[in-house]
Amino acid sequence: MSPHYISGSNIINLFQLSIEKIVIALIMALLIINGEIDLSVASVMGFAACLLAYLTSIGVGMPVAIVVALLGGLAAGCINGLFVAYVGLPSLVVTLAGLIGFRGLARVLLEDRAIGGFPQWFTDLGQKAFLGPLPFALIVFVVVLLAAVAILHLSTFGRKIYVIGNGVDVARYSGVAVARVKFSLFLMSGFVAALAGVLYAARLGSVRGDLAQGFELEIITMVLLGGVSIFGGSGSLLGVFLAILLVLNLRNGMGLANLTGNSQSIVIGVLLILSAAVPFLVSKVRSRVT
């Protein structure tokens, strides 16, 4: 094992390199437990970041640009949510359209440009330590984690998320406002994706149309690896958090061992399949024994 592996700065590095993905993974977990999925998160990230960059490029102040970018994320979530919760279309399809469409909007905004030259304070936010040795994004992650835990595991709203995931009809017959819960989750997802997009822009210091492209699959992988059922209704944020740690450590460990991105994705792909296969195989063995 590399001696660099366990060092304070490495651990912070480890989080920082994937911070935007893991922030979204937390909310994605809520959505999947609720029985839905959001494939459009990476595109919303890109859209929000491009919106921000575009606005700064036409002279809008950074604080305003950030607010508008976050509102853009909310609007994206609102569109997804309307079609899923109120029109009743499958989220897989709606957010696939979102994946393509919001990426398109991101490209429309920036076209062939890469926009950088953000104010110093903004890029520092993404690149420098903010509180002690901790970067700002890590603090955001902790805040989102705590909020997600509070929502899912401590609040009545979280209870509704599980009930809906286990069966929409039971929830409906119990007076749960199913559509409202789903809609709120998509709003959250859009907002957090936009937030992640802004953070990513700050970390990179410049934005182009393909920012965060393809992140959605890695995000979903982390959630499923954390034991959240793709059919909804079960899973916990503890599992997702552990999966995040596992993936980050694996990536980092393999990275330090000079295994490139691609060997890493093989390992994570195999891990994903195994994690889903093991419960089934265990139950099969158990039924053989008894």
Place this chain on the structure above:
Amino acid sequence: MAALPIETHRRPVMELRNISKSFGATHALQSVSLTLHPAEIHSLLGENGAGKSTLIKIMTGVHQPDSGAIHLDGAPVQMASSADAQRKGVAAIYQEPLLFPDLDVAENIFIGHQDRGPFTRWASMYEESARILDSIGVQIDVRASARGLTLAEQQSIEIAKAISLKARVLIMDEPTASLSAYESERLFQLMQDLRGRGVSIVFISHRMDEVFRLSDTVTVFRDGRHISSRPRAAVTPQSAIAEMVGREMGLLAPRATTAAEGVVLSVDRLGRDGAFEDVSFEIRKGEIVGFAGLVGAGRTDVGLALFGIAPAHRGRATLDGRPHAPRSPRQAIDGGIAYVSEDRRQLGLSLPMSSSANISLPVLDRFRGMLGMLSRKKEAEVADEFRRRLHIKTASVEAPVGRMSGGNQQKVLLAKWLNTAPRLLILDEPTRGIDVGAKAEVHQFIWELAAQGMAIMLISSDLPEVLSLSDRVLVMREGKQMATLDRKDATEQVVMAHATGQAE
């Protein structure tokens, strides 16, 4: 329409010997034997949950018996699956039609057993299906997709499918439950035709008139046990009912009528497209109004309209004197209505979740504690109280409901709705599929609730249950209100006459 004499000299086509089957703690069948002869119509009678459906699922290989043997033509056989049973000449029409909504009617009939060869013979398939459907007097376009067909049409397709299988043993689990009189009549004709061709038919129906008109042999089940098998001539409806019901009926002494005070619910000419029409009734404080009728009569739909799931299109209702027209269950619950669904597994309980989580669900906001967060402690306390009050047998209120027995699940479901402290409690088949002990407890409990002044709307297909619990009985048939009977006028005969449309 005389039944043929039973040809006892002929070798039985199918025999079940000492079949037992348990589901967890429920002994669905206990050492049951049954003999089927060729060319006979053999009726099975028994209350809900007596084990009839389980028995036929064993005959068709859907379930494997825990012990006992199946013989076909005298030789022991294993029914590995329903496909296997079909190959061996045993076909069934189940209580709930199992169709492919995206395939067309003809395909639904033939998909499992088309002619040999790799190709679908569409032309002959359409022709053949049309012929079969015609022969049972059903007019459905064989090229239409099965989605959106009425229950009766779905049932007809199942029958056509069984006929196309050319089965030697044909099992029909309540095939007439959702057929109109005309459609039923054609079916009976057909059953007799099949019998003439030597097919042995197992017929399950809760309609006594049909059973006694058609059967050669009548077998009665009770609580998973075989009680008797006799030639039709040796049975009367009265004797059969006595055997079906057994001694447990004694427990259900009619209760004393409580003095009815204020009107809680008043319904005036309520109607909903395609479901029910012109339904009017009142329920007072402390009163139990029973809703009787055959399966599919529309009673559930009335309940759902009052509960805001499928709002009424016409008419008006008042709850405690205020207009009541809920657009969602939330509004109905807030208005003081609770609806205990007939489908516990799909609509009633969230099975992977704990009983305390289920019990708190309809009024979750009442369980807010610190910082507006959910208070699990409060939930557990309330659940524990219900556990004691309803004698729910579970190790912990935190255990998943799915692992409990049916009776205990039903009690959790009741607890869930009582927790809303409703003014009006709608009970839809509150004792369907639960064992006798739990059933008596539930009955006791319903009584107590009424005695405490709750208004209760009791929908049940279990006629003795309705008759002994209700202050008044409303009978429905095909979405129409046929009669509203006082308890003294409500006898089994009168109610059944209205429910089957044979009154007057």
Place this chain on the structure above:
Amino acid sequence: QDAGAGKPVDMVLLPKYLGIIVFDQANTGAQEAATELKNERPLQFLGPTPENSVAGQIEIVTNATTQGVGAIMISNNSGDQIAPAARAAHDKGVKVVTWDSPIPSAEGEDVFVAQVDFDETGRVLADMALKILSEAGGEFAILSGSADAANQNAWIKSMNQVLKSDAKFASLKLVDTVYGNDQAETSYNLALALVDKHPNLKLIVAPTTVGAPSAAKALQDEGLCEKIKVTGLGVPSEMLSYTQNGCAPEFALWSFKDLGYLAYQTAYALATGTVKAEEGAVVKAGRLGDRTITKDPTREKGLRILMGPFSLYNAENVEAAAKE
């Protein structure tokens, strides 16, 4: 020979993406230099996968920094997005050499090993275009790589300047610029789309080694090689058949092998401390001879070492070059 030869230094060679042939050639050159310099530590050739390009490069740079390697050689696949990671590496004492494509702001970068003079690239591209279209001139379009690639954008800019500044190019008319993201499929489709969109198109200039053969293949498949030509930057082995059949009569490139060789020599010299990254310092670059660090004329800040020269390939010499 570098004075520090024989010292063990951990080094990382980072291409834009894996899976593009010229970067393999660069790796070969770098390995050659490593052997010459007797660096016993193996050279790590690590690259991001294309879908993970920006984040992947940042991750590799960050990991290399954590490992405490002596030098990183980066072919930057985006704009300034890599700058923070490069700066972090630089601050930790890692030598950061860019090659092929620099960091536009030069932040965190010690020196850029430039393949050719970027302004010269513009002139070479314009010259080839004029030669193919002859005096009559006509419409042409540019098919580039990613929209914000620093090197390609610089080349396109300089080509535009050349076109404007010299009257002999007046007959050439640039009608469109599109970006194939260095993906064969996208570039292929865009080439055809250009043909459809501009009925009078005569030439596609692709200053990317992925774009040029893809465009040529597209034109060949549509039987348009008579009417429309391709030029730009290409690898002889990939362009061979198109040059021979006239689809791409002439194209240019420098030796990526030499580029990798020079990048390694430079990075090693910096890492061993024999050379400082400052104007006027001289790198003794083995078989390429001495090279001087100068100010980079195409960027506001930043230093560069120039490799050069261009090789022009046409029907006469392409076959021999492809065999190399």
Place this chain on the structure above:
Amino acid sequence: MNGLRLRPERVRELSLLAIIAIAVLVFATIIDGYLSPRTFNRIASSVIIIAVVAAGQTLVVLTRNIDLSVGAMVGCVAYFTGALLAANHGLPPVLAIALAVAIGTLMGAVNGALVVFARIPSIIVTLGTMAVFRGLLVEFSGAKSITTANLPSWLVNLPQMTVLSIGSFDVRAMVALALVTIILFQIGMSVLRVGRHFYAVGSNPDAAHFTGLPVRRVIFSAFLLSGAMSGLAGFMTLARFGTITVEAAMGLELESIAAVVVGGVNIFGGAGSIIGATLGAILIGTLEQSLFRLQINQFWLDALLGLLILVAVASDSVLITRLRKFWNEARAKRRRLPAATDTPS
């Protein structure tokens, strides 16, 4: 009874056809020289690869599953077939195609086995194998690319090959290959008995089990065939683009799902057709190719495509529900006639 033969599902396909026709007409009026053999060729050639993959994807989606690994499979097949051909220039074309299909089928079998025998949800399996296949490609290729220079000339020239000329309309060999395959599949789905099993399994898995249909075998075959189609698409990718890098066919999984969804295949299984999915691919391809020529910025295409999917699915859901209601009512009216004469005996 014959008056209402047209099922709602067929209406969906016909309306797609109509939309394509309208789109073509609109483009023809605003783009000079649009209605030309060249436009036809361009759209046809660009659509075939995605259409072939979408056909395989349709089978999988019909059985209530999803195959996210198609892009990786296409990339793998293109690369490995290319490598084989580069090493053996003498390999006969038919064998080369067979090899490509075989490699794809093998990968499809891995997916199918994991879904059917290990009972892992297909979205997880194919999300995993997508990464694994693509990763293996990078590993094995050593990150080097296949180039036309290494490939036999018949393959390089294949995209130009014309099998049939009607006037100035050329039907290219690859277009013909794809069309024939797709049409064979479509015919197979309706003529072969097993074809309808895909619909049955997706429509109601419980009923399929009770009816004795070989549910596992059907789902396994769906993945197998999706792999095979990806194999064919891989071969076509190799022939068309010539240069195959590790990123070949990346993103095809989402494009194929988009085509399937726009083509009216129910994402929850049981309904839809291969023809529908092909029309979906054609519609997407037509819009993509044509919008670019309209001086519409390259960057607007994706935004419009997203909108198209949303509109297609929303209208589908609304339209089909309406049509079905109308259809059932019409039938119910006819049915009531005999029932009306029925009085209890």
